[in-house]
Amino acid sequence: MNLTLQVWRQENATKEGRFVTYKADDISPDMSFLEMLDLVNERLIKAGERPIEFESDCREGICGSCGCVINGQAHGPLRGVTTCQLHMRSFKDGDTIVIEPFRAKAFPIIKDLVVDRGSFDRIIQSGGYVTVKTGPQPDGNATPIGKDVADKAMDAAACIGCGACVAACPNASAALFTSAKVAHMSYLPQGQVEAHKRVVNMIARHDAEGFGNCTNIGECHAACPKEISIQHIAIMKKEYICAAANYEPEIQRSEGAI
Amino acid sequence: MSTLNSKVPSGDLKNKWDSHKANLKLVNPNNKRKHTVIVVGTGLAGASAAASLAELGYNVLNFCVQDSARRAHSIAAQGGINASKNYPNDGDSVWRLFYDTIKGGDFRAREANVYRLAQVSANIIDQCVAQGVPFAREYGGALANRSFGGAQLSRTFYARGQTGQQLLLGAYQALMKNTSTGKVKMFSRREMLDLVLVDGKARGIIARNLVTGQLEKYAADAVCIATGGYGRVYFLSTNAFNSNATAAWRCYKRGAYFANPCYVQIHPTCIPVSGHYQSKLTLMSESLRNDGRVWVPKRKEDTKKDPNTIAESERYYYLEERYPSFGNLVPRDVASRNAKDVCDQGLGVGASGQAVYLDFRDAIRRDSEKVIREKYGNLFDMYKQITGEDPYKVPMKIYPAVHYTMGGLWVDYNLMTTIPGLYALGESNFSDHGANRLGASALMQGLADGYFVIPYTIGDYIASEKFKPVTTDSPEFFEAEKNVRANINKLMDVGSRGKKTVIEFYKELGQLTWDKVGMSRNAEGLKFAINRYQELREDFWSNLKLTGTSEEYNKYLELAGRVADFLELGELMARDALHREESCGGHFREESQTAEGEAKRNDKDFCYVAAWEYKGANQEPSLHKEDLSFENVKLSERSYK
Numbered sequence: 101m102n103l104t105l106q107v108w109r110q111e112n113a114t115k116e117g118r119f120v121t122y123k124a125d126d127i128s129p130d131m132s133f134l135e136m137l138d139l140v141n142e143r144l145i146k147a148g149e150r151p152i153e154f155e156s157d158c159r160e161g162i163c164g165s166c167g168c169v170i171n172g173q174a175h176g177p178l179r180g181v182t183t184c185q186l187h188m189r190s191f192k193d194g195d196t197i198v199i200e201p202f203r204a205k206a207f208p209i210i211k212d213l214v215v216d217r218g219s220f221d222r223i224i225q226s227g228g229y230v231t232v233k234t235g236p237q238p239d240g241n242a243t244p245i246g247k248d249v250a251d252k253a254m255d256a257a258a259c260i261g262c263g264a265c266v267a268a269c270p271n272a273s274a275a276l277f278t279s280a281k282v283a284h285m286s287y288l289p290q291g292q293v294e295a296h297k298r299v300v301n302m303i304a305r306h307d308a309e310g311f312g313n314c315t316n317i318g319e320c321h322a323a324c325p326k327e328i329s330i331q332h333i334a335i336m337k338k339e340y341i342c343a344a345a346n347y348e349p350e351i352q353r354s355e356g357a358i
Numbered sequence: 359m360s361t362l363n364s365k366v367p368s369g370d371l372k373n374k375w376d377s378h379k380a381n382l383k384l385v386n387p388n389n390k391r392k393h394t395v396i397v398v399g400t401g402l403a404g405a406s407a408a409a410s411l412a413e414l415g416y417n418v419l420n421f422c423v424q425d426s427a428r429r430a431h432s433i434a435a436q437g438g439i440n441a442s443k444n445y446p447n448d449g450d451s452v453w454r455l456f457y458d459t460i461k462g463g464d465f466r467a468r469e470a471n472v473y474r475l476a477q478v479s480a481n482i483i484d485q486c487v488a489q490g491v492p493f494a495r496e497y498g499g500a501l502a503n504r505s506f507g508g509a510q511l512s513r514t515f516y517a518r519g520q521t522g523q524q525l526l527l528g529a530y531q532a533l534m535k536n537t538s539t540g541k542v543k544m545f546s547r548r549e550m551l552d553l554v555l556v557d558g559k560a561r562g563i564i565a566r567n568l569v570t571g572q573l574e575k576y577a578a579d580a581v582c583i584a585t586g587g588y589g590r591v592y593f594l595s596t597n598a599f600n601s602n603a604t605a606a607w608r609c610y611k612r613g614a615y616f617a618n619p620c621y622v623q624i625h626p627t628c629i630p631v632s633g634h635y636q637s638k639l640t641l642m643s644e645s646l647r648n649d650g651r652v653w654v655p656k657r658k659e660d661t662k663k664d665p666n667t668i669a670e671s672e673r674y675y676y677l678e679e680r681y682p683s684f685g686n687l688v689p690r691d692v693a694s695r696n697a698k699d700v701c702d703q704g705l706g707v708g709a710s711g712q713a714v715y716l717d718f719r720d721a722i723r724r725d726s727e728k729v730i731r732e733k734y735g736n737l738f739d740m741y742k743q744i745t746g747e748d749p750y751k752v753p754m755k756i757y758p759a760v761h762y763t764m765g766g767l768w769v770d771y772n773l774m775t776t777i778p779g780l781y782a783l784g785e786s787n788f789s790d791h792g793a794n795r796l797g798a799s800a801l802m803q804g805l806a807d808g809y810f811v812i813p814y815t816i817g818d819y820i821a822s823e824k825f826k827p828v829t830t831d832s833p834e835f836f837e838a839e840k841n842v843r844a845n846i847n848k849l850m851d852v853g854s855r856g857k858k859t860v861i862e863f864y865k866e867l868g869q870l871t872w873d874k875v876g877m878s879r880n881a882e883g884l885k886f887a888i889n890r891y892q893e894l895r896e897d898f899w900s901n902l903k904l905t906g907t908s909e910e911y912n913k914y915l916e917l918a919g920r921v922a923d924f925l926e927l928g929e930l931m932a933r934d935a936l937h938r939e940e941s942c943g944g945h946f947r948e949e950s951q952t953a954e955g956e957a958k959r960n961d962k963d964f965c966y967v968a969a970w971e972y973k974g975a976n977q978e979p980s981l982h983k984e985d986l987s988f989e990n991v992k993l994s995e996r997s998y999k
Contacts, residue, residue, distance in 0.1 A: 244499025
């Protein structure tokens with residue numbers, strides 16, 4: 101296959117970026133999208149040019165490192181697939197492919213397609229855990245958890261933290277990411293003790309990071325490579341309504357509510 | 359050659375860990391906050407150690423090369439985690455888990471470490487449940503178990519096919535909680551490039567900020583390496599793109615011994631290589647072997663046929679025939695070697711002939727497609743995504759690939775390396791899996807080291823030592839920084855003139871290691887490889903091509919530093935493999951096999967840990983031995999027939 105790429109190149113967070121056009125010839129349909137970029141980079145390096153910087157690690161769709169907007173869609177045209185699991189057989193010979201970073205105020209660009217998603221870590225820091233010390237704990241079977249409940253918790257916990265939901269959302273909201281953790285914890289008995297504190301603080305942190313509000317558009321659900329359901333946002337809102345009356349956030353809220 | 363002191367406590371095997379804990383010195387709670395510990399790596403071992411040490415009161419500086427601690431490669435572990443809970447009432451016990459692990463490791467692991475691992479395994483499950491890890495459950499609400507590669511018991515706990523992800527997120531969340539209180543300072547996008555020794559003790563590291571390219575110095579009272587294994591020396595492996603051995607290797611060059619580098623696990627169930635452009639291999643969890651049947655056609659002329667048209671009588675279920683009692687569940691090394699064997703006989707399938715079938719037809723007939731989908735849905739989807747074939751309809755094609763390295767930094771019973779104050783945890787050490795790791799034991803070991811071993815043993819060191827105040831202004835830090843800077847400058851300098859890209863060198867290195875230090879090794883090939891590594895290094899340091907600068911985000915410069923280290927590590931692997939004139943576990947020497955072609959151990963001459971000491975650039979390393987004594991188990995031939 102012979103392709104034309106239009107790739108966002110940006111030297112660092114402060115410099116202005118621009119699209120640069122590259123030819124990507126002799127591409128095998130069995131290559132992954134990132135392997136195609138690897139090959140383009142090999143050719144750029146050979147020509148003495150700077151390669152396109154992009155992030156990837158596991159290359160099997162679970163670490164959440166990779167991700168770019170491909171022809172306007174976060175992680176590209178297929179549903180339920182990360183950029184690393186997208187293969188060139190999804191494109192046609194002669195196609196032009198536009199490749200951009202995940203854009204959001206809360207994801208500053210580091211270089212080319214690499215963005216800083218530290219805001220996600222800070223959302224988890226604000227309450228996305230069960231406070232439990234390392235040490236002897238009650239037996240794992242001491243509290244029964246129904247299979248249906250464990251399965252629902254797992255559906256939410258499957259989030260890989262890639263940021264596609266933010267990139268896809270016209271409001272650049274991280275509601276799906278935040279709700280996946282809130283919902284995971286809300287299903288489980290272990291998550292109950294800190295439920296109010298958790299949801300209030302995580303939403304406050306979400307807003308303070310500069311993510312936008314959720315207005316039920318649903319692009320996040322469509323873009324999510326793990327197909328995390330938008331229902332989790334509803335669960336988070338329910339949790340929030342119950343909690344907000346009882347609990348003041350521990351960090352300063354920015355304007356607006358989720 | 360000297361003998362190493364493993365510091366295994368005396369007394370009955372069953373009481374060693376308890377009596378050791380009772381004798382370890384304690385650090386006063388008010389004093390813990392005066393001590394700083396560096397933890398490098400945020401996988402299961404690193405994240406669990408960092409979180410647990412912070413909870414005890416130590417100040418923890420935690421580093422990772424990824425953009426977030428949550429991305430470490432533990433996240434990709436699929437199948438599960440072992441624990442001797444005996445919930446299914448099928449006869450499991452600490453002893454059985456211990457014995458299976460020792461035997462599975464082909465009697466090349468330290469008894470006391472493995473017993474401790476089996477003892478704390480049950481605590482790990484309880485800890486993770488308390489953190490909210492959504493393990494699979496039965497309808498009544500109890501934890502579900504399954505049997506997993508090489509075990510005749512159902513002792514494996516799992517969270518769909520994403521167990522590593524869920525355990526890692528549990529540890530990551532504990533870590534983030536301690537980050538929010540400031541007890542852990544998290545440094546992501548940092549790569550450790552040197553260890554700093556002061557008075558012979560580990561007192562800090564030099565790290566490169568991967569965004570700015572700046573070198574940074576960090577001082578501490580102890581350093582824990584939890585940076586995983588060195589499987590990426592093969593270029594193609596199931597390890598992540600950023601997985602590397604650089605931190606461990608730089609420790610080796612500062613005097614930490616490197617043990618058993620030739621013990622590498624080749625995982626039997628991976629998606630076969632499809633082309634030269636391939637950047638990594640993808641594992642299909644071996645839990646699939648519980649329901650899938652492995653076969654190849656009996657006749658060479660059938661290897662290109664549609665597998666669904668091959669009659670039952672024309673299929674060679676080679677594992678079931680050769681190993682009737684374990685069948686498709688033989689341990690990984692046995693399964694891998696047999697796959698290679700049938701492919702070498704010309705019975706391999708797929709375009710390359712380097713693949714065997716893993717077939718779910720019978721399981722789907724027996725249990726229904728729905729049941730199989732519930733168990734393995736995400737794995738089947740992943741397979742389809744990569745290969746374009748639907749495994750519900752056509753058998754999967756699989757082939758072995760490098761997956762895990764049992765060798766690593768030598769550690770004593772306290773997980774301390776030969777450098778005082780330098781610890782190695784998880785896959786980065788050599789300690790618990792001998793010459794072959796059993797399925798679902800990597801997660802167990804990583805979390806055992808981080809949650810339940812290091813929090814005890816590090817206190818003993820900190821309480822016993824007098825720490826002179828050290829800051830990053832001390833001359834040792836400047837020396838180490840200078841050393842790192844010189845190395846980077848040399849890479850950039852060569853890189854501005856050379857012609858070959860890092861990836862070209864990397865692929866050559868990987869192919870050489872796979873061919874000569876892979877699934878099957880012989881003296882001639884290993885000697886060839888030792889020479890070839892040296893030639894490749896010379897070529898690398900005179901002909902490498904890089905672009906950009908070292909003062910910016912530069913992925914290919916990072917990679918070049920790692921490849922330079924792998925070019926040295928590969929040679930050490932070959933040397934270790936050459937000296938070990940026996941077959942054991944993942945190390946198969948063609949010169950040492952039984953009449954039936956099975957691995958033949960030599961307990962008389964090789965029942966020891968080989969720990970290598972760095973002697974300088976292009977000098978032969980020197981060998982130190984830790985004799986393995988088995989007081990509680992009888993060494994037997996590892997038979998799965």
